[in-house]
């Protein structure tokens with residue numbers, strides 16, 4: 001399984017109780033990712049995990065961003081997860097595969 005970072009946000013660890021935060025509660029980094037199956041790329045799942053602030057920096061560098069693209073082949077708009085500077089995607093669901 002390969003993890004693709006889609007976001008790292010600060011969050012309260014003890015946020016189970018929505019109304020109250022314990023005074024000593026520190027904010028931690030939460031890493032949100034999609035996990036793609038090595039053998040079947042159509043199989044993926046969303047997940048999250050707590051990470052340290054150092055790992056947060058590493059993850060953010062490799063983060064993927066959800067962007068919208070227009071397919072040059074069929075003019076269909078679609079969204080894909082790409083790197084920050086990437087402004088093209090060839091993963092059009094309309095033209096893809098079978």
Ligand SMILES: [Zn+2]
Pocket residue numbers: 071072073074075076092093094095096
């Ligand atoms: Zn297309």
